[in-house]
Amino acid sequence: MPELSQESERGRSAAPFGLAEVTGPSMVPTLQHGDQLLVRYGGVVRAGDVVVLRHPFQQDLLVVKRAAERREGGWWVLGDNPYAGGDSTDYGVVPEELILGRAWLRYRPLRPGRRSPLALLRWAFSAARPLLTDRSASRRLRAR
Numbered sequence: 001m002p003e004l005s006q007e008s009e010r011g012r013s014a015a016p017f018g019l020a021e022v023t024g025p026s027m028v029p030t031l032q033h034g035d036q037l038l039v040r041y042g043g044v045v046r047a048g049d050v051v052v053l054r055h056p057f058q059q060d061l062l063v064v065k066r067a068a069e070r071r072e073g074g075w076w077v078l079g080d081n082p083y084a085g086g087d088s089t090d091y092g093v094v095p096e097e098l099i100l101g102r103a104w105l106r107y108r109p110l111r112p113g114r115r116s117p118l119a120l121l122r123w124a125f126s127a128a129r130p131l132l133t134d135r136s137a138s139r140r141l142r143a144r
Contacts, residue, residue, distance in 0.1 A: 016040055016041050016042060017038060017039065017040055018038075018041065018101075019036060019037065019039070020036070020037045020039050020052060020062070020103075021034065021035070021037075022036075022037060024084070024086075025081055026064075026079035026081050026084035026085070026086050026087065027050070027064055027065070027079055027080045027081060028080065028081045029080065030050065030066075030080045031050070031064065031106060034109060034111075035108050036106070036107040036108075036109065037052075037064070037103045037106055037107075038104050038105035039052050039101045039102070039103050039104070040101050040104050041100055042101060043101065045067050045075065045099055046133055047067055047068060047069050047133075048066065048067065048068075049066070049102050049103075049131075049133050050065075050102065050103040050131045051064070051066070051075070051100075051102055051103065052064055052099075052100045052101050052102070052103060053065065053075075053077065053094055053099045054098040054100065055091070056092070056094055057091060062100070063086070064103065065077035065078060065079055065087055065088075066079070067099075068088070071093050072093070073093045073095060074093045074094045074095040074096050074098070074099075075088075075093065075099060076088045076093055076094075077094050103131045104130065105128060105129070105131060106128070106130075106131055107127060107128045108123070108127050108128075108129075110123050110127070
């Protein structure tokens with residue numbers, strides 16, 4: 001499951017925004033291992049948002065999931081990769097107080113060894129993307 005670097009926790013009290021690095025496959029294809037996220041702490045979470053939260057059983061572990069729907073007691077969160085696991089299907093509803101913030105922007109660093117003109121052009125057009133609320137994905141995830 002994606003986890004965040006601890007840099008995001010240190011800067012949390014100073015500013016409403018922080019940076020995080022994704023590790024793991026649970027949000028593929030939306031997020032890849034090594035992606036950087038711009039996270040806005042606090043604020044309103046809506047169904048379909050990509051959120052950063054504390055794992056309900058290991059609260060020192062930060063994870064990235066999609067808020068699928070609000071239920072009694074908190075949020076039902078799911079990864080975009082149905083084969084990776086590590087979401088509410090394993091640990092149930094996540095209490096509201098464990099949701100730290102919403103990811104707004106994904107930055108994909110250039111991978112080493114990708115220096116051909118075509119690879120650089122592809123990277124330039126896709127390196128930074130906003131993480132918009134994906135209502136269609138939210139509906140699809142609820143059906144699982």
